[in-house]
Structures are given as C-alpha cells and as structure tokens.
Amino acid sequence: MSQIQTHNGKAAAAARDGALLSAKNISVRFGGVLAVNNVSFDVQRGEVFTLIGPNGAGKTTVFNLISRIYNPTAGSIEYEGNVLTEQPPHRIASLGIARTFQNIELFEHATVLHNLMIGRHTHHRSGIWSQMFFTKSVRQAEIEARRKVEQVIELLDLQKHRDSFVAGLPYGVRKVVELGRALCTEPKLLLLDEPSSGLNVEETDDMAFWIQDIKHELGVTVLMVEHDMTLVSKVSDRVLAMNQGEVLAMGTPREVQTHPGVIEAYLGTVEDVSSLRREVSGDGPPLATKAPSGGSAAAPAANVGAR
Ligand SMILES: Nc1ncnc2c1ncn2[C@@H]1O[C@H](COP(=O)(O)OP(=O)(O)OP(=O)(O)O)[C@@H](O)[C@H]1O
Numbered sequence: 038m039s040q041i042q043t044h045n046g047k048a049a050a051a052a053r054d055g056a057l058l059s060a061k062n063i064s065v066r067f068g069g070v071l072a073v074n075n076v077s078f079d080v081q082r083g084e085v086f087t088l089i090g091p092n093g094a095g096k097t098t099v100f101n102l103i104s105r106i107y108n109p110t111a112g113s114i115e116y117e118g119n120v121l122t123e124q125p126p127h128r129i130a131s132l133g134i135a136r137t138f139q140n141i142e143l144f145e146h147a148t149v150l151h152n153l154m155i156g157r158h159t160h161h162r163s164g165i166w167s168q169m170f171f172t173k174s175v176r177q178a179e180i181e182a183r184r185k186v187e188q189v190i191e192l193l194d195l196q197k198h199r200d201s202f203v204a205g206l207p208y209g210v211r212k213v214v215e216l217g218r219a220l221c222t223e224p225k226l227l228l229l230d231e232p233s234s235g236l237n238v239e240e241t242d243d244m245a246f247w248i249q250d251i252k253h254e255l256g257v258t259v260l261m262v263e264h265d266m267t268l269v270s271k272v273s274d275r276v277l278a279m280n281q282g283e284v285l286a287m288g289t290p291r292e293v294q295t296h297p298g299v300i301e302a303y304l305g306t307v308e309d310v311s312s313l314r315r316e317v318s319g320d321g322p323p324l325a326t327k328a329p330s331g332g333s334a335a336a337p338a339a340n341v342g343a344r
C-alpha cells in the first residue's frame with residue numbers, strides 16, 4: 038500500500054488477505070491517559086512494518102498489547118486468524134511471536150551462548166521424566182537447539198563473543214545478542230522496539246543490514262518501533278505514524294515522513310523528519326531525539342511505561 042491513510046477504518050480493511058497480524062480499533066487507557074486510541078493496522082506477511090511517533094505516542098504500548106502484557110480497553114488483535122487478545126501471555130512465544138525490548142533484557146551474568154540457548158526454551162516440549170533420563174527425543178531437541186543457535190551466531194556474526202559474559206560486552210553487541218535471543222525462538226513475527234537506540238551510526242548501519250537479512254533470508258515478518266529515520270527508510274516497507282495514541286498517517290517511509298501532520302507532531306517546525314536521529318552518548322542508551330538544524334528537540338526519551 039503506498040497511499041497515505043488517515044485513520045478512518047480504511048487501514049484495517051486494506052489488504053487483509055496477506056495479513057499476519059491485524060489490530061482492530063485497539064484502545065488502552067491508563068487512568069486518565071488514553072495511551073492508544075482506536076488504532077487499526079495490518080502487518081502483511083514478509084514485510085517490515087514500522088511504527089514511528091514522538092515520545093509517548095503509544096508505540097511501546099502497542100507492542101505490550103501484542104505481547105499480552107496489557108489487555109486492550111477496547112478492540113482486538115488477530116494473529117494468523119486467531120484472536121491474540123484472548124491468548125494468555127505465556128502462549129505468545131509458542132505462537133511464533135518474539136520481541137526485543139526498548140531497554141535490553143538479557144541474563145547479564147550468563148554467556149552469549151547461554152542467553153541464546155534460553156531463547157530456544159519455547160521449543161522444549163518434553164516432560165520432566167524424559168528430561169531426567171535424557172531420552173532420545175530430549176537429545177534430538179538439544180541437537181536441534183544447538184544447530185539453530187549456531188545458525189543465529191553465524192548470521193549475526195557473534196562468533197567471537199559466544200563465550201563472553203553479557204555484562205562485559207559493549208552496548209552495541211548486547212543489542213545484537215538480544216536480537217539473536219529473539220531469533221533463536223524461530224519467530225514468524227519479530228517485534229523490535231527501537232533496535233537502533235544507543236547505537237552509533239556504524240552500528241545502526243549494521244542493524245539495518247541484520248534486519249534486511251532477517252526479512253530476506255529467514256522470511257521473518259518484522260514489526261518495528263524506531264526513531265532513526267535513516268534506518269526506518271532503509272528497511273521499512275510501510276510506516277505508521279502515531280501521536281498521542283492515535284494514527285496520524287500510514288504509507289511508504291517517504292510519504293509518512295513528509296506528511297504535514299507527522300512533521301507537526303514531531304517538531305512543528307521542520308520541513309522533513311527524515312534526518313531525525315537518536316543522539317548517542319558513549320556506551321549508554323540514547324539521551325534524546327536530536328532535532329535537525331533549526332528545530333527544537335523533541336521531548337527526551339523517558340522510556341515511560343516501556344518494558
Ligand atoms: N503502565 C503504564 N501506566 C501508566 N501509563 C502508561 C503505562 N504505559 C504507558 N503509559 C503512558 O502511555 C503513553 C504512551 O507510552 P508509550 O511507552 O507507549 O510511548 P512510546 O511511543 O513508546 O514512547 P517512547 O518513544 O518514549 O518510547 C505515555 O503517556 C505513557 O506515560
């Protein structure tokens with residue numbers, strides 16, 4: 038779909054056939070805050086679909102609805118023809134949905150290899166007795182797990198870090214390990230919450246490369262939240278812009294970035310949001326969204342309510 042659509046229900050109806058995930062009129066209220074307000078969108082199989090929007094727009098809340106961390110106040114989400122919002126949270130991984138977090142979530146005092154093996158946990162279906170006696174099926178599952186983990190290590194070029202403890206790794210490598218941990222679950226749908234946050238320009242380029250590989254080589258559908266418009270433009274098939282919980286526009290990266298409502302929502306002053314990047318301080322997480330010259334900076338990333 039290349040047409041800009043303001044939210045009037047048309048978005049949900051568009052191209053439903055190939056949709057892996059459909060959000061239908063979802064809303065979430067936290068006390069007096071309507072964090073997500075009547076949002077609808079479809080994520081087509083095989084695409085990279087990106088949510089953009091200023092801080093507090095409701096992007097992570099949409100992820101938390103899909104992950105079943107929150108229940109919608111209204112609306113529903115369908116995934117592969119099933120109502121996802123009726124599923125218990127612990128079923129999400131086994132349905133083929135994996136995610137990375139806005140703030141990295143890894144076992145810091147375990148090695149990279151162990152963190153990736155933990156990512157395989159959802160595939161272990163054997164009972165306690167077969168595990169105790171290390172039966173043939175358990176052995177086979179273990180071999181399969183190692184094979185998958187090695188494939189991910191190879192794909193993400195993590196060989197030299199495999200036996201390193203996560204806590205001692207640079208931030209940029211930890212971001213890639215978290216991506217790897219999610220991939221080890223062999224997801225159909227991968228949710229990436231700000232994959233470039235805290236990364237420098239070179240690491241962000243690498244991240245764009247991994248995301249393209251994940252799409253093309255593994256055939257995984259990606260739903261991403263991202264602030265770095267260079268990355269967004271490079272990897273996204275379609276973009277949905279949110280502001281204050283609502284859909285502002287949906288279309289190609291270029292269409293959305295030049296949409297007047299989107300420009301207004303971000304800064305109110307710039308003519309093009311395509312140059313927005315995260316400002317990175319040393320090894321740590323991002324400090325703020327940097328405004329292009331002449332514009333005032335958008336509100337700092339407070340990670341409010343983010344998981
Ligand atoms: N658990 C919660 N309790 C109360 N309010 C919440 C909760 N989670 C999110 N919010 C509020 O919902 C709104 C949307 O937050 P959300 O984290 O989804 O924004 P975001 O678009 O991901 O922003 P950012 O770019 O800063 O990560 C904010 O006003 C936030 O304060």
Ligand SMILES: [Mg+2]
Pocket residue numbers: 096097098139340343
């Ligand atoms: Mg967020």
